[in-house]
Amino acid sequence: MNGDKLRSVSEKTINRLSLYRRLLENRFGKGHEHVFSHELAELACVTPAQVRRDLMCVDNSGSTSRGYSVQELVREITAVLDAPGGQRIALVGVGNLGRAILSYFSGRRPGIAITAAFDSDPSLAGRVINGCRCHPMSELSEVLRGSEIGAAIVAVPASAAQDIADRLVAAGVRGILNFAPVPLKVPEGVFLEHRDMTMSLETVAFFARRSLGDAE
Amino acid sequence: MNGDKLRSVSEKTINRLSLYRRLLENRFGKGHEHVFSHELAELACVTPAQVRRDLMCVDNSGSTSRGYSVQELVREITAVLDAPGGQRIALVGVGNLGRAILSYFSGRRPGIAITAAFDSDPSLAGRVINGCRCHPMSELSEVLRGSEIGAAIVAVPASAAQDIADRLVAAGVRGILNFAPVPLKVPEGVFLEHRDMTMSLETVAFFARRSLGDAE
DNA sequence: GCCTGTGAAGCTATTCACAGCT
DNA sequence: AGCTGTGAATAGCTTCACAGGC
Numbered sequence: 001m002n003g004d005k006l007r008s009v010s011e012k013t014i015n016r017l018s019l020y021r022r023l024l025e026n027r028f029g030k031g032h033e034h035v036f037s038h039e040l041a042e043l044a045c046v047t048p049a050q051v052r053r054d055l056m057c058v059d060n061s062g063s064t065s066r067g068y069s070v071q072e073l074v075r076e077i078t079a080v081l082d083a084p085g086g087q088r089i090a091l092v093g094v095g096n097l098g099r100a101i102l103s104y105f106s107g108r109r110p111g112i113a114i115t116a117a118f119d120s121d122p123s124l125a126g127r128v129i130n131g132c133r134c135h136p137m138s139e140l141s142e143v144l145r146g147s148e149i150g151a152a153i154v155a156v157p158a159s160a161a162q163d164i165a166d167r168l169v170a171a172g173v174r175g176i177l178n179f180a181p182v183p184l185k186v187p188e189g190v191f192l193e194h195r196d197m198t199m200s201l202e203t204v205a206f207f208a209r210r211s212l213g214d215a216e
Numbered sequence: 217m218n219g220d221k222l223r224s225v226s227e228k229t230i231n232r233l234s235l236y237r238r239l240l241e242n243r244f245g246k247g248h249e250h251v252f253s254h255e256l257a258e259l260a261c262v263t264p265a266q267v268r269r270d271l272m273c274v275d276n277s278g279s280t281s282r283g284y285s286v287q288e289l290v291r292e293i294t295a296v297l298d299a300p301g302g303q304r305i306a307l308v309g310v311g312n313l314g315r316a317i318l319s320y321f322s323g324r325r326p327g328i329a330i331t332a333a334f335d336s337d338p339s340l341a342g343r344v345i346n347g348c349r350c351h352p353m354s355e356l357s358e359v360l361r362g363s364e365i366g367a368a369i370v371a372v373p374a375s376a377a378q379d380i381a382d383r384l385v386a387a388g389v390r391g392i393l394n395f396a397p398v399p400l401k402v403p404e405g406v407f408l409e410h411r412d413m414t415m416s417l418e419t420v421a422f423f424a425r426r427s428l429g430d431a432e
Numbered sequence: 433g434c435c436t437g438t439g440a441a442g443c444t445a446t447t448c449a450c451a452g453c454t
Numbered sequence: 455a456g457c458t459g460t461g462a463a464t465a466g467c468t469t470c471a472c473a474g475g476c
Contacts, residue, residue, distance in 0.1 A: 018419060056437070105417070109414065150428055206230050252458090266446065269445090
């Protein structure tokens, strides 16, 4: 389809495409059939030029004086973001955060499903939480090998995270979303996103304080 | 102290300083008194040049052929990041995610404390979770006004998020960490960080798939 | 007139590369 | 010899500004 364009799309653009799609779905639900780049920009809190630039990587239906067709745009962004048959994700670590993630994603996005969870607590084994089956940690490799899972969420304590990451990669996982408060080492070719809450919160605290100082 | 340098520090640098500090604390716990930039870089998964560049904004003790003194570096980063008397944070939304955040931050960082939580569920009012008192949502402005809280975490459903943000800003909050899956509008001068799990997960899924494709 | 798509400019962040120090 | 601190170069991202279309 639009193969080569996709090779070079940046992470930030993919992030925003994900956001645009949700905003558009929501907007379409409200009866709007078309959007202008400045309207979508307003919803997403970015500039209109940014929206148009981002949309260059979707196989865009083009546009008229009415702007973009919401429905077509959603379809085209989906063609870029989602795997044709949907994508399966594993969750490792079913503590407070892991459960929050399960409950949040349960059936929320059609293209993505968390289909297996793992925890070192044996009492969770066999339980089904928000439609997702929990397995003992020891079965990680085995369960992943028999599945179509290509990405995983790591929500375990810092001390366990690197070991888990190694095992995930060995089992064929090529994308990791890491919530553990420690940077992970993964081989070239494995995509890694580190979402460190401590970093986020300390950063917000810093700039909040600086803002106050600026005002005075 | 090092006032003007701080005006221009980027968000990314502050993020990494937060990370460096934790890695250093951990390292010092293991008996290392000194680090080289390439060692810290290895721990943080960045380049040595990046580390040195980031450290330019701390009032650095300088360095010798032994590298940086871990203890001093921690102290200097703390002088940049933390408010002198510690910083208080509010949490809005005590659902699954909110509880995960409370349990995670409970006593973890000395410079930061989540001192008030709010939820629209009246049955939570008055309860204390991980040392943090829950208030009914209606008391948000009142409680914040009588406090030193300058930043807040938003962990409510999308539909409530903008209203909460407006009330937080009106009550004097100058930094918001937003976990709701919707971009928030805040006035100039209020720092906003949007941590959207759907965006993160869809992005990881996309690049995991692309990685697989690259390999084939 | 007001939109989109996009080359070019402008900005920000990262890395290079080397002077200066021990 | 091997480190830090930093000007200069590079790479990456965003915005400008305008040609072309309805």
